[in-house]
Amino acid sequence: MNVFDTLTERGYIKQTTHEEEIKELLEKEKVTFYIGFDPTADSLHVGHFIAIMFMSHMQKAGHRPIALVGGGTVMVGDPSGKTDMRKMMTKEEIDSNVNKIKGQLSRFIDFSDDKAILDNNANWLLGLNYVDFLRDVGVHFSVNRMLSAECFKQRLEKGLSFLEFNYMLMQGYDFLVLNQKYNCTMQLGGDDQWSNMIAGMELIRRKERKPAFAMTCTLLTNSEGKKMGKTEKGALWLDPEKTSPYDFYQYWRNIADADVEKCLSLLTFLPMDEVRRLSSLEGAEINQAKKVLAYEVTTLVHGEEKAKEAEGATEALFGAGKNLDNVPTVEIEKENLGDTLINVLTAAKIFPSKKECRRLIEQGGLKLNDEKIVDVEFLLTEENFKDGIAMIQKGKKKHFKIVVK
Template identity: 75%
Template sequence: MELIELSSVIDVLVERGFIKQFTHEKETRELLEKEKVTFYIGFDPTADSLHVGHFLALMLMSHMQRAGHRPIVLVGGGTAMVGDPSGKTDMRKMLTPDDIEHNVQCIKKQVGRFIDFEDDKAIMANNADWLMNLNYVEFLRDVGVHFSVNKMLTADCFKQRMEKGLSFLEFNYMLMQSYDFLELNKRYNCTMQLGGDDQWSNMIAGVDLIRRKEKKPAFAMTATLLTNSEGKKMGKTVGGAVWLDPAKTSPYDFYQYWRNVEDADVEKCLSLLTFIPMDEVRRLGSLKDAEINKAKKILAYEVTKSVHGEEEAKKAETAAEALFGAGKDMSDVPTVAITKDMMGGSLLDALVYTKIVPSKSEGRRLIQQGGIVVNDQKVTDVNATVKETDFKDGSMMLKRGKKKFYKITIE
């Protein structure tokens, strides 16, 4: 792992476009130049895999570790019992303790690919260790006394929920996250919290709690959210989130997601999601027209390698080249299966069954726009059926849109 000079880590993060806000910019810069600090980023285990949005946070954490600072990966086994209202228009689904514990274990495995935990270079913690056994009355007297309800209600994470209704359950989330920072400060001398900019209100509250209660310095800085040139969050597809777990988003589909980003987003993605030097990032991002595809291939390969390893990245790259070139190796194309009794039935039904499309209406729209191709033949009839003659050597090739390929087999 290449180490970054301590004095340059903020400059590196700013140059690459990570940093959005500081609570105390001057003091933070001075601290990171002079000392090795312990910092943390929290991940609530609301699913059994991290997704592309979390990947940016992991890259931020990795840059900091390369500069000699010690990360704490905080898994929110306790806060997940409540649910973070930030960025949500409705209350999150309540998870059972068993669901949360399963998700925690899955996330722990994924994080190890990005963060070096050897020789105490990083810490893995779970806030269930201190939140689940709190005495509520003592907590209110010890922590709640430092929070102004009037001030809390001005926070963005609460403001946008006031019209639809904010449960008292979720209203506690800010206190719990602030308490996490306080607890990590006491246990590990953690002085800094990092996270997405949607966590700004919660992070300010944690910094304020430590400074009020402990009379000690504490800092926070937020990272920009991963958005495209139109300001929309990246990492979403028609089928849902782009996951880091290969069982939820295959390495090939993951590769193809980055291979197909808009031209205007290539430089930003290379900057935030790879370790390619910025001079090269700017050169690749400045390529025009057909040349920009070279940059997209590099982006797709580098990000897939980081998440899934070099072998899977090479497989995905080879499969993509085979499909777009003259090759015929389909071994790494995503495979989906239909049942025998679907033979002779509606192609639309098969598309929905295999989750190639999320709904019949979406399937009809794609067919009407020429976006479904079976074995190199464009499907023009929304009432088309699945035919035995379409299956050669037990499988049928289907293309959705310009670049999404599937191998369909029969169960």
């Protein structure tokens, strides 16, 4: 099966510039393509993971990916999908983020023996002569057409800085440079990048008189059209220090029934026959499909050992198991005993603020050792610990083990 058919069947492809030409090209040639990742944070999140899977399917089919880290473009900031201008970052912050993201990408893509390329657009963007750049590249861009692009139209109402207005030119130039350096003929990316991708493709066709193509993948949204990957703590990060493997596993274990098939298709390598079989389960049986999803995605991101630990912790709390070794654990000092439960849980980072902890208690959503806490002034004492352990249930799904140092 042509990889284009595979990507279509699994629901990746959203838009293409030249569908028949792309399909024929992917069938007959080894294509070098790229996807860009701007280092706006020190970790990629699950929104990036769908692009990584897109890239991985292409590599498995024999095509060569370029993972482009945007150390240059991030200094300008992509206005796509944003209502306000991004926070300006220092060069030190950007360099640190670039190094961490490079490490993460290497876990998913095989860069050995020239099977893939890792590059940073800071290598060519930061040394540009601006006047030369405008004369060489800017002349090919129509301001009227740029303003009609969705990524700019949304921002015009609140104000679009000239700094951000340059982003499309820079991303288009990236494609041109990669075409010249590596014979990269195709750009892949999220559907919110469509206008920027078209700009790069057209720039190559005008300047190099060569074919170039663009193909977008669907964004990871739930059945209601809202972006997936948001938790009460923020984004669902791929870095285990920012989102623990247990919390990562739990997110997929608890998604809506209607989102199971889409997530199995996009975020795992399970054969589509198995995806359809699992997705067709109904009632309580759909939980089996969610278990498979959570295990498969956690294995891809964190490795099989961490996936098994998260699975074991979940079974310990919700199944017949009794082993609590893998339940997320927080340690408190002995001198914390006698303080209010709100103060202890906030200091232990189980809650981001006392206000949020108090609100959950008032709503009846906090349990200590399976007993609902109703008093916001409840004091945590040694009597609450059995064999040195106290169990906290936060809402319906979150569990923590508290131990005294």
